[in-house]
Amino acid sequence: MRMRPAFQRLLLLVCHACLLNTVTTDKVCSHPPPENGSELSGGQLFYEPGTQVTLSCSQGYSNAGGSRKITCKKNGEWTERELKCSPKRCPVPESPQNGNAGFNNIVYKSVIRYSCNDGYVLVGANSSECLHTAQWSEPAPQCEPVTCGLPDIPPYAKIVYDKQFEEDTVQFGFGGIYECLPPMVLFGDKRATCTAEGTWTVPPVCKLVTCPVPSAIENGFLSFAEMREHGYKEKVKYGCHYPYLLDGPAEVECEETGSWSRIPACRAPCTVDIERGRILYKGVKKWIEDFKPNQVLHSEQVTVYCLNEEGNCGYPVSMQCNDGHMPTPACYEEPSATRYQLKAGSLPSEIKQC
Numbered sequence: 001m002r003m004r005p006a007f008q009r010l011l012l013l014v015c016h017a018c019l020l021n022t023v024t025t026d027k028v029c030s031h032p033p034p035e036n037g038s039e040l041s042g043g044q045l046f047y048e049p050g051t052q053v054t055l056s057c058s059q060g061y062s063n064a065g066g067s068r069k070i071t072c073k074k075n076g077e078w079t080e081r082e083l084k085c086s087p088k089r090c091p092v093p094e095s096p097q098n099g100n101a102g103f104n105n106i107v108y109k110s111v112i113r114y115s116c117n118d119g120y121v122l123v124g125a126n127s128s129e130c131l132h133t134a135q136w137s138e139p140a141p142q143c144e145p146v147t148c149g150l151p152d153i154p155p156y157a158k159i160v161y162d163k164q165f166e167e168d169t170v171q172f173g174f175g176g177i178y179e180c181l182p183p184m185v186l187f188g189d190k191r192a193t194c195t196a197e198g199t200w201t202v203p204p205v206c207k208l209v210t211c212p213v214p215s216a217i218e219n220g221f222l223s224f225a226e227m228r229e230h231g232y233k234e235k236v237k238y239g240c241h242y243p244y245l246l247d248g249p250a251e252v253e254c255e256e257t258g259s260w261s262r263i264p265a266c267r268a269p270c271t272v273d274i275e276r277g278r279i280l281y282k283g284v285k286k287w288i289e290d291f292k293p294n295q296v297l298h299s300e301q302v303t304v305y306c307l308n309e310e311g312n313c314g315y316p317v318s319m320q321c322n323d324g325h326m327p328t329p330a331c332y333e334e335p336s337a338t339r340y341q342l343k344a345g346s347l348p349s350e351i352k353q354c
């Protein structure tokens, strides 16, 4: 088949273009970037396929074996790196006393973050980085205790320190105990402590506390007491005239509120309110006319006897004296004078007990 010259020329042009194309698809390699600790120092921007270069370990990495060579391939990429470079290791850091060194790793570029415990301040750098020289960039800081100046001493108070000290400052945690000069009373926290913030805890206050002249009680008396105001913690004693009985503590103390602790009362005795019958008192059975004087003291118990009609038997029922009141149990029946005189043996206290 014959071609026309014009067409031939066109074909030639096309073929020329296609030839040029095959030349330009042979790509060049760009300068290998630092990667996994290895790099090519110096050199050019581009390399022809087939070129071999020698890598070395980057700053902060050491050679851990493998061929250092890579070759530029026809596709414009480098052959895989065989050179192994491992990051340099810095010494294992130690935590500062009363502080902490926080880190995940100790290789090149690792960072330690230092902190101090409560009540300690960091003096020095709070972080340190592992350098290419396998040394930490900063020395370990110190954790120094927080200090306080001297605490305030409120009026009428003194402070007894935990121990003697010379300087005008004390360390966190140090403290003492406040005391009020008698008869002043301490209100608040008696412990003084230099806190982690470098300040003292709030001091207490010393106040004068007096209780009024102790009051008299009905049917009773004050013993060994002066009729004057009393100071905090002073005591007075109460008693009762017989047969009144003291209810509450005999000793009363002036409290820090300026009032007396519970003041006792004198409780009245009771009479057994029956005319004919037998009672049980302090384990002894007595006819009421033999119970002399007819008097039981406050809170004492007396037993009377009631009748159980169904069983025709007697049973005991107790009553208690409460400040002059001792009602007779409802089941108790007072016998007639005649029956009491002549048939006392038939009373519930004398017959068979239920």
Ligand SMILES: *[C@@H]1O[C@H](CO)[C@@H](O)[C@H](O)[C@H]1NC(C)=O
Pocket (backbone or CB within 6 Å): 035, 036
């Ligand atoms: C770096 O090393 C890791 C493991 O050793 C590998 O998986 C990774 O492909 C390497 N990176 C490059 C870009 O070569």
Ligand SMILES: *[C@@H]1O[C@H](CO)[C@@H](O)[C@H](O)[C@H]1NC(C)=O
Pocket (backbone or CB within 6 Å): 126, 127
């Ligand atoms: C560490 O110190 C720097 C300056 O010295 C400060 O800006 C930073 O807040 C500190 N970091 C911590 C966690 O204290």
